[in-house]
Amino acid sequence: MSTSTGARQEPTGAGRTGARSPGRMPAAETHRRPYRPTTKRTWFLANREYRAYALREVSSVVVGFFVFNLVVGLVCLHRGLESWQWWVSLQTNPLNLTLTVLAVVMSLVHATTWFQATPKIIRIQRGTRYVADFWVVAQHYLLLAVFAAVVYFWLGGL
Amino acid sequence: MTESSHGHPGAGASAADGVQPVGATAEQPEPRPRRDGAAAGPEAGGTITLQVLRYRPDREDAPYLQDFEVPWRTETSVLDALTWVKDNLEPSLTFRWSCRMAICGSCGFMLNGEPKLGCESFVRDYAPGPLRIEPLANHAVERDLVVDLEPFMASLRAVQPYVISDDRHPVPEPGNRQTPEQMVAYGQYSQCINCMLCYAACPQVGLATDFLGPAAVTLAVRYNKDSRDHGADSRLPILDNEGGIWPCTFVGACSTVCPKGVDPAAAIQQAKGATAQAWAAEFILPHRGEGR
Amino acid sequence: MRRWQGRTNEPLMWALFGGGGMLAVFTMPVLIIAFGLLVPFGGFGGADGTYERMHALLTHPLVSLLVFLALGLVLWHCCHRTFHALHDLKLHPPEIVRSAIYGIAMLTPAIGYSLSLAA
Numbered sequence: 001m002s003t004s005t006g007a008r009q010e011p012t013g014a015g016r017t018g019a020r021s022p023g024r025m026p027a028a029e030t031h032r033r034p035y036r037p038t039t040k041r042t043w044f045l046a047n048r049e050y051r052a053y054a055l056r057e058v059s060s061v062v063v064g065f066f067v068f069n070l071v072v073g074l075v076c077l078h079r080g081l082e083s084w085q086w087w088v089s090l091q092t093n094p095l096n097l098t099l100t101v102l103a104v105v106m107s108l109v110h111a112t113t114w115f116q117a118t119p120k121i122i123r124i125q126r127g128t129r130y131v132a133d134f135w136v137v138a139q140h141y142l143l144l145a146v147f148a149a150v151v152y153f154w155l156g157g158l
Numbered sequence: 159m160t161e162s163s164h165g166h167p168g169a170g171a172s173a174a175d176g177v178q179p180v181g182a183t184a185e186q187p188e189p190r191p192r193r194d195g196a197a198a199g200p201e202a203g204g205t206i207t208l209q210v211l212r213y214r215p216d217r218e219d220a221p222y223l224q225d226f227e228v229p230w231r232t233e234t235s236v237l238d239a240l241t242w243v244k245d246n247l248e249p250s251l252t253f254r255w256s257c258r259m260a261i262c263g264s265c266g267f268m269l270n271g272e273p274k275l276g277c278e279s280f281v282r283d284y285a286p287g288p289l290r291i292e293p294l295a296n297h298a299v300e301r302d303l304v305v306d307l308e309p310f311m312a313s314l315r316a317v318q319p320y321v322i323s324d325d326r327h328p329v330p331e332p333g334n335r336q337t338p339e340q341m342v343a344y345g346q347y348s349q350c351i352n353c354m355l356c357y358a359a360c361p362q363v364g365l366a367t368d369f370l371g372p373a374a375v376t377l378a379v380r381y382n383k384d385s386r387d388h389g390a391d392s393r394l395p396i397l398d399n400e401g402g403i404w405p406c407t408f409v410g411a412c413s414t415v416c417p418k419g420v421d422p423a424a425a426i427q428q429a430k431g432a433t434a435q436a437w438a439a440e441f442i443l444p445h446r447g448e449g450r
Numbered sequence: 451m452r453r454w455q456g457r458t459n460e461p462l463m464w465a466l467f468g469g470g471g472m473l474a475v476f477t478m479p480v481l482i483i484a485f486g487l488l489v490p491f492g493g494f495g496g497a498d499g500t501y502e503r504m505h506a507l508l509t510h511p512l513v514s515l516l517v518f519l520a521l522g523l524v525l526w527h528c529c530h531r532t533f534h535a536l537h538d539l540k541l542h543p544p545e546i547v548r549s550a551i552y553g554i555a556m557l558t559p560a561i562g563y564s565l566s567l568a569a
Binding site: 041044058063071073075079084085089092114148155156 | 479490521
């Protein structure tokens with residue numbers, strides 16, 4: 001990178017620590033006094049992209065809470081019909097229902113953001129080009145649909 | 159549009175849309191449809207207030223914003239506007255620039271809080287203003303719009319950004335040739351111009367000061383994916399490190415702001431996958447990678 | 451295994467995170483809608499119908515183990531992101547908090563499976 005105008009830069013003696021802490025400069029005289037801005041704790045509200053990121057991270061926390069719920073349900077299933085009936089009726093409890101509705105929304109946020117990101121990790125090269133992102137994403141939606149169908153038919157339909 | 163016979167391979171970016179055939183008379187073409195700034199007509203112009211961050215370490219303890227009224231026309235870039243300020247209003251205003259065509263990577267600024275190259279951003283897109291111009295975020299400010307490059311340069315050096323050969327893979331005769339397929343495997347990642355916009359966009363660079371950062375990791379991946387290179391094992395300790403790739407949480411902003419479409423976010427996630435594989439390989443074969 | 455300054459166990463943590471995420475996105479939306487909304491309101495034959503369908507298969511010790519492991523992996527994914535969110539909030543918690551967060555992901559399915567075997 002070339003510099004045209006610009007502050008006269010004194011040799012810093014190289015190395016990241018040297019550059020980051022002007023207090024420990026080599027003996028040579030320097031007039032550098034860099035100003036170091038700090039990241040605010042609320043940085044993730046600063047723009048749309050950061051807010052979307054924050055929502056994505058929070059969505060997995062909500063999904064995590066529903067996993068607890070499912071673990072309890074699975075234990076109840078083992079304990080017998082009465083216990084399972086209790087767990088199923090617990091799901092209609094307003095508090096639990098609120099969590100569920102939130103979890104539905106958040107799990108969709110979670111899944112769609114994940115699907116959107118997969119082409120960055122899964123890159124399939126065919127000759128001198130890559131398989132279009134669309135097909136990688138579509139494949140993931142297809143797998144979601146397959147799992148939904150399996151559960152649907154396993155439980156004997158609505 | 160030029161016929162292909164007129165184009166020559168070296169024409170590069172200037173051979174884009176609207177180029178007249180060689181020897182054509184100087185008949186002005188119709189005004190081209192604009193890609194952005196549609197609100198501004200072909201004759202657009204006026205004045206805009208630039209709010210430029212000033213920091214003079216010999217005079218002030220903290221930066222402040224200074225307003226400048228600047229005339230602009232359709233083709234005035236933000237870099238042109240800053241140059242106009244320097245030439246006409248404030249000779250001490252300090253900023254970096256060089257090529258004026260988005261290839262040297264010198265003139266990155268925060269424009270209204272967004273990392274952009276000054277040379278390829280146009281004042282018309284920010285009219286009527288005001289336009290706030292600040293130095294790249296997440297960097298120490300040396301003076302006005304100039305930031306300290308040294309930590310970034312150190313990160314680039316750290317990833318061994320060159321083709322590494324080893325004894326088991328001597329350079330073949332008649333030289334290190336590649337197929338187009340082999341080049342495509344890393345081609346996109348080699349387009350980086352080191353403008354540091356991705357560092358300004360990445361919150362983790364600001365939060366974890368020892369993070370290698372998007373461009374440096376991308377450069378490492380670029381060489382790891384190069385068929386001529388055998389340095390992945392020696393780059394592993396730099397990547398698989400607290401301050402290597404792991405501060406990344408895949409916010410993705412680095413790829414959004416990249417002026418060259420390099421997609422550092424993809425490179426870093428692929429590096430994570432490769433590192434996890436290397437970790438598993440060493441777990442299963444404990445002596446793998448030793449003695450290098 | 452090679453050692454160097456700054457090497458972490460993050461490759462393992464991240465790989466489990468990725469696996470859990472993959473599992474979560476294919477299964478969780480379906481499971482939440484099915485068992486959180488449809489079954490409680492009478493879908494799939496309600497509590498009695500689903501019990502009849504699922505009890506025999508899901509109470510098999512091996513199947514049950516796999517299901518708890520899968521749920522644990524999803525929980526790992528969630529805990530991993532929770533831990534990194536603390537860093538995003540500029541909190542730099544001590545190691546014990548890290549262990550506790552990932553510990554939740556390991557203990558929850560372990561306790562669940564033990565209780566199920568005991569039932």
